[in-house]
Amino acid sequence: MDPKKADIPEEPKSTRDRLIDAAMRLFVENGFEATGVSAILQSAGVRSGSLYYFFKSKEELLIAVLERYVDLLRPVILEPAEAATDDAVERVFALLTRYRSFLEETGCRHGCPIGNLALEISDHHDTARSLVLKNFDNWCAGVEKWLQDAGDRLPRDLDRGELARFVLTVMEGAQMQAKAEKRIEAYDKSVAQLRSYFSCLEQIARTETKS
Amino acid sequence: MDPKKADIPEEPKSTRDRLIDAAMRLFVENGFEATGVSAILQSAGVRSGSLYYFFKSKEELLIAVLERYVDLLRPVILEPAEAATDDAVERVFALLTRYRSFLEETGCRHGCPIGNLALEISDHHDTARSLVLKNFDNWCAGVEKWLQDAGDRLPRDLDRGELARFVLTVMEGAQMQAKAEKRIEAYDKSVAQLRSYFSCLEQIARTETKS
DNA sequence: GTCTATAAGAGGATAGAC
DNA sequence: GTCTATCCTCTTATAGAC
Numbered sequence: 237m238d239p240k241k242a243d244i245p246e247e248p249k250s251t252r253d254r255l256i257d258a259a260m261r262l263f264v265e266n267g268f269e270a271t272g273v274s275a276i277l278q279s280a281g282v283r284s285g286s287l288y289y290f291f292k293s294k295e296e297l298l299i300a301v302l303e304r305y306v307d308l309l310r311p312v313i314l315e316p317a318e319a320a321t322d323d324a325v326e327r328v329f330a331l332l333t334r335y336r337s338f339l340e341e342t343g344c345r346h347g348c349p350i351g352n353l354a355l356e357i358s359d360h361h362d363t364a365r366s367l368v369l370k371n372f373d374n375w376c377a378g379v380e381k382w383l384q385d386a387g388d389r390l391p392r393d394l395d396r397g398e399l400a401r402f403v404l405t406v407m408e409g410a411q412m413q414a415k416a417e418k419r420i421e422a423y424d425k426s427v428a429q430l431r432s433y434f435s436c437l438e439q440i441a442r443t444e445t446k447s
Numbered sequence: 448m449d450p451k452k453a454d455i456p457e458e459p460k461s462t463r464d465r466l467i468d469a470a471m472r473l474f475v476e477n478g479f480e481a482t483g484v485s486a487i488l489q490s491a492g493v494r495s496g497s498l499y500y501f502f503k504s505k506e507e508l509l510i511a512v513l514e515r516y517v518d519l520l521r522p523v524i525l526e527p528a529e530a531a532t533d534d535a536v537e538r539v540f541a542l543l544t545r546y547r548s549f550l551e552e553t554g555c556r557h558g559c560p561i562g563n564l565a566l567e568i569s570d571h572h573d574t575a576r577s578l579v580l581k582n583f584d585n586w587c588a589g590v591e592k593w594l595q596d597a598g599d600r601l602p603r604d605l606d607r608g609e610l611a612r613f614v615l616t617v618m619e620g621a622q623m624q625a626k627a628e629k630r631i632e633a634y635d636k637s638v639a640q641l642r643s644y645f646s647c648l649e650q651i652a653r654t655e656t657k658s
Numbered sequence: 659g660t661c662t663a664t665a666a667g668a669g670g671a672t673a674g675a676c
Numbered sequence: 677g678t679c680t681a682t683c684c685t686c687t688t689a690t691a692g693a694c
Contacts, residue, residue, distance in 0.1 A: 251677075267567050269480035273670060286678055288671065345570060352566045354627040356478050359556060368627050401624070401633055402617075402640035409620030413612070416565040416579050422612055429613035433640075436647035462659075484688060497660055499689065 252290045254280040260301045264349040267356055268298055295361055298353075302367035305350060309371060314378040324385040325434060328403055331379070332427050335407055336420065344418045347411025350375075376400045391440045399437075406430045463501045465491040471512045475560040478567055479509060506572055509564075513578035516561060520582060525589040535596040536645060539614055542590070543638050546618055547631065555629045558622025587611045602651045610648075617641045 249257070258280035262271040273294055277284055291297045313334065320330035339347050346352075350371045358365045380400035383390060390396070410426035460468070469491035473482040484505055488495055502508045524545065531541035550558050557563075561582045569576045591611035594601060601607070621637035 266570065267480065269478060270567075270571070272668075274668085283679060284671075285673090285680080289677060292671095294670065351623055354623055355563045355566055356481075358627045358629070359477065360481070365627060365629075372624065372627065398636045398640060401636050405620035405624065405633070405637040405640075406613075406616055407620065408623050409616035409618070412562060412565055412619050412623075413583065413616065416569045416576060416583065418569070418576075422616070425609045425612050426616040429609060429616075429644075433644040433647065436644065436651070440647070483686075485686080494661060495689075496662080496691095500659060503689095505688070 251280075251282055251286050255282055255287055255290065255297065256300050256304055258282075259297050260304065260349070263298070263301060264346050264352060268353060269356065295364065298357070298361065298364050299367060302350075302353070302364055302371065305371050306367065306374065309374050310378070313375070318382075324382045324387075325389060325438070327382045328379060328434075329427070329431065332403075332407060332430075335411060336423060336427075339411060339414050339420055339423060344414045344420060347415050347423075348408060351408040351411060352415075372404060376404055379403050388445055389441055390437050392444060394437065403430065462491075462493055462497050466493055466498055466501065466508065467511050467515055469493075470508050471515060471560070474509070474512060475557050475563060479564060480567065506575065509568070509572065509575050510578060513561075513564070513575055513582065516582050517578065517585065520585050521589070524586070529593075535593045535598075536600060536649070538593045539590060539645075540638070540642065543614075543618060543641075546622060547634060547638075550622060550625050550631055550634060555625045555631060558626050558634075559619060562619040562622060563626075583615060587615055590614050599656055600652055601648050603655060605648065614641065 255276065258276050259271070262275055262279060265271075266275075273284070273287065276297070277287060287297070291300065313331065316334060317327045317331040320333075321327055335348060350368055353364070354368045354372075358368065376397070377400075380397050383396040383399055390399070406426055406429075410423040413422035413426070414420050466487065469487050470482070473486055473490060476482075477486075484495065484498065487508070488498060498508070502511065524542065527545060528538045528542040531544075532538055546559060561579055564575070565579045565583075569579065587608070588611075591608050594607040594610055601610070617637055617640075621634040624633035624637070625631050
């Protein structure tokens with residue numbers, strides 16, 4: 237427990253935060269379109285007057301949700317992976333293990349909330365789409381940093397940014413299948429293949445260093 | 448042109464087929480929830496009475512769409528890749544090039560229709576979900592066959608089925624990002640990394656064969 | 659098999675009192 | 677900032693004539 241926080245009594249969440257919390261949960265469970273405003277209101281214990289006092293539309297609430305994800309990325313996703321290990325490469329797999337936990341805890345119903353929204357909204361909600369990109373970009377920047385820290389454990393001419401993108405690609409593709417199958421198996425197998433790729437890259441880097 | 452087909456005059460499509468065609472197009476463009484029955488009717492030039500004569504609900508129409516995808520997989524996806532090259536490994540990348548075309552032709556709005564639906568419907572439409580799985584499974588079975596044909600070009604102890612799954616993972620994750628970004632770049636970079644992985648595997652297989 | 663008309667309800671959003 | 681009541685549109689789906 238963070239002592240700095242323990243001193244401050246838990247303030248009851250604001251109405252606005254409760255709405256964002258409820259929307260975040262329902263959007264990832266049911267998707268944006270399939271989630272009714274009334275369900276959000278009920279889940280947050282709020283009346284419609286209040287929702288439309290804070291947000292001018294359901295889409296604005298979605299935007300607030302995606303901004304919240306941007307804020308949560310570092311403390312909830314990246315930092316735990318950095319705390320898990322000092323090994324630069326292992327941080328990548330600690331991250332993937334964390335997403336695995338999200339899947340397991342929910343019977344493979346949730347995986348990556350951003351990915352789930354990305355496909356649904358990218359055509360018709362352009363502001364939301366740009367926030368999806370911001371989440372993806374920040375995620376990749378975090379992973380790229382680790383891959384740069386890996387130094388000569390990876391091949392010299394390997395583009396760290398491209399490999400970071402590839403890690404996102406694998407995570408998203410893998411969670412999609414786990415969600416569709418409601419089983420973790422495809423996720424694990426995909427991560428195993430990614431691990432195998434990393435092993436190959438590290439092997440190549442070792443022969444480079446010798447010469 | 449297939450002469451066998453050229454002899455048969457193009458029969459006007461049945462109402463049922465027109466409905467499936469229209470739904471297929473609209474579901475991939477806008478998603479399942481965001482597509483109204485009225486839009487399907489208008490696009491197909493059909494009245495609601497006819498739709499509900501053939502399908503008992505919008506969900507049954509979705510199921511028909513997913514069954515159509517099952518039927519189209521071999522002729523539209525797998526066979527063109529097999530026709531493109533006799534090289535077993537290159538067939539995998541011919542397949543990925545074909546999905547790239549789908550993305551390019553639509554300004555990255557469509558990629559894999561199944562993947563787009565998978566995340567949206569997997570929670571609440573269980574029959575549809577099982578058809579998504581059938582599409583994924585058949586796709587992977589096709590790719591796995593090619594990887595088996597590759598024989599000792601791939602490492603002996605490498606699980607061909609697992610690698611085929613990984614190809615699907617990469618394709619889905621890559622098209623998700625291309626769709627979110629409305630740019631093909633992330634797709635190309637992901638496929639480039641997959642190519643790099645295959646190169647590593649082939650290199651390993653070569654050293655195995657020598658010994 | 660297809661048409662028109664419409665039911666029945668849920669959807670998002672607003673008004674105005676408090 | 678929050679409440680109740682409600683508007684209006686759009687949604688899926690049905691009824692019954694042709």
